[in-house]
Amino acid sequence: MSKILKFTQFSVRDLLVAAAPTLLAIVGVCALAYVLVDPSPPRHVVLSTGQENSAYEQIGKKYAAALAKHGVKVTLVQSAGSGQNLRRLKSGEVDIAFVQSGSTDEAAAEREGLVSLGSLFTEPMWLFLRETKGKPITRLTELKGKKINFGPKGAGAPRLFKQVLALNGIEPEEVTRSSLANTPATVELLEGRIDGLVFTSAPEAPLIQMLLQTPGIQLFDFDQAEAYARKLPFLSHVVLPRGIVDLGRDLPPVDYNLIAPTATLVARDTLHPALVDLFVQAAASIHSGAGWFQQQGQFPSARYTEIPVAPSAAKFYKDGPPFLQRYMSFWLANFFDRMWVLVLGLGALILPLSKVVPPLYVWRIRSRVYRWYGQLRTVEQALEDAQSQGERRMEIYAAQLARLNEIEEMVNQISIPLSFADGLYGLRSHINFVRERVLSLLSEAAPVAPAAVPV
Template identity: 60%
Template sequence: MPKKFKFTSFSLRDLLITIGPLTVLIVVLGYFAYKLVNPFPPKEVTISTGQENSAYASFGRQYATALDKFGIKVTLKPSQGALENLQRLKDDEADIDIAFVQGGSAQQEDAEEYGLVSLGNLFSEPVWLFYREGLDLQRLTQLKGLRVNVGAEGSGIPKLFRDLLKVNGVKEESVRISTLDDKPAVDALLAGRIDAAVFSSAPNSALIQKLLRTSKIDLFDFYQAEAYSRRIPYLSPVTLPRGIVDLGRDQPPRDVHLIALTTTLVAREDLHPALINLFAQAAVNIHGSAGWFRKRGEFPNASYADIPVVPAAIKLYRDGPPLLQRYLPFWVANFFERMWLVLVALLALILPLSRVVPPLYVWKVRSRVYRWYGELRVIEQTVEEAPPESRAEIYAAQFRRLEELDDKVNHISIPLSFADELYRLRSSIGLVRKRVLRLIEEEKAARN
């Protein structure tokens, strides 16, 4: 390679040394910002659902399918129902991230004490009171002495049923209450081992569908539904339209008044915001269509809930998915949505620091030349301060140092744009050499 190609107008090594500390600083700040913001959600999440064949179990599978498209594995953990789900959320050792909870099960104090947030109202869960044909129940006071199953304690129905008896002036002990799970309760009702069974579930539950289509089982008409909703605040009146179960067979043959609870998704407040966003988007797709008890777009919503609705869900229900997620893959969009403040802050840091780089680079290159001026100055001072009796030896020693210095400087590699600095140094060395030579000659002449 020709020697001239060894010389360039730019020194990459000096630039790297100059920007190295700044780069390390920016990388370290970026790393800590990344850890603080935590842009990427965990790849696994656990949801507490409900009993087998319940609406909660069905919806849980739908959420699992929806999040699986984004590479999130949803583990479904069956439960007795809403109360057990809420209790699991309160218990750190239960390892539950999100769960279905009915209205009336939780209180705002739970949110404050246990750090819980709601994703809004998802759907209405009617209270279904099925009874054996022939009993002709018109009022809940007629349940006295009957065998009524109200579900397991963890389902939340026992508490609701006690509230219903209370507002009707019926003592709990006057009813022969059992607490079978949903499926055994259906089997017992069909077999005649119990007289009635209370459920709270969305109509897509397989067990509810089975009972609605069984001719020997009747559905209680809460014709005082509006009054119940006024006496028990967490209930709302709904209507099962005539023919909705089977239009061809005209089932039911008339509108049936029901009372309903509203179900929400409740999560721990430390659940990653990206997961909350994904669950909220899935809720829109799963619960947003028209159903037996809802109009299209009525659910999900962020109206009043026992536990405050997280702002991210409110914004999504109002404005739709975030802008970037409409055009970019979820993981990319989520990264920029979570990190944009950090990126802007780093950019604001990089811009002023970048102005420091050019002067530092110039100083670094010139320092390779300037540092030899210090040694040259030491040689001059040594020569000037030499005592008369040892001048000859000192002059000779400093002359050798000048020769060594000149040889070292001659091997300095420096960008061509700074070559004038190098030649100035060599000229200075030459001037000092001439002076030392003159002093050596004068000393020789004086001794002779």
């Protein structure tokens, strides 16, 4: 019984050999699609932050720590501020950066291939002045002739402060301007070598915290903040509440009106969607709490930005994190999320190629039988050629008869499924047919014995 099964069972090996080219083609195309159509997210990105001791720098470290948990390295690059960050994004030097609202417009952002990942927080414009004897400065027009540090080239503050001064009819040459970075400018202010300095920063920045508590330093109150917000739509009117810095010491002693752009996380539109998801989720973790100028859950947001929001980020703000990332690790969820590429590849290939496999399998099985017909044809050709060999015919016929016996022995060893047994038995009957012909030719060619002569 085992021998019968051996010779008649379904040939898995032949099926695998027949299907191998198809399977390799499917695997190759799917692998190519997986790599090229939807490449794996990179494990390294470059984030441009801000000046030393700035809020951008401090927050950048939080993003680096958040993404490191998912195996993504974030390289932080210091900058002068929003303006330099924007230039770096446009030139492709960095992948993502903090940019102040009002730094560009929608048309320019689309032209440069930039997308917003959402607004993160308001960053008021802080104008700190040295207290002077007599009446404190309450109008920007009183800054004429003063030495004011606008901030370094590339920061967001100089551009914004010039716009604010222009609204007050102050020409640039009417104010003595310096362009120091925040830290050295603070030193200059405390030493009395300049009269004031301008920051645009979140209140968490160490320099802001220090200056708000330094005696002899006055924070300018933008009591016309609502008008500024109407004149420059990218600005918001925010209030620094009395006592928010230190309730025990009642700092500040009064409410202060401030004008504030928003900090936006901006990336190149080539940033992988999976990394966009990671950054937006990190933003939700870092910025969603209540703060000095924001309510719980107000940020991050798809609002307050003139730059088009990336589709992946917009989907997050509408529906929350991707479904799979709620229940599994980022890389595993990303793998399954990208499987649709394989599904499309398989759908495009399996149906047409599946029609090729059965004929290949049938051909492979039948070829085991058909190749022996070539041997039979060789025998018959040798029989035909033997007709002209004269006395050697008997020798050729005997040799072909032995050859037929060998062929029959080999054919008897063929393992073939039962569904193809008719071909095998047909071959064996044809071998027997050729053998009968050889035997007939042998009998015809045998010399006739001489008749007996009577004595």
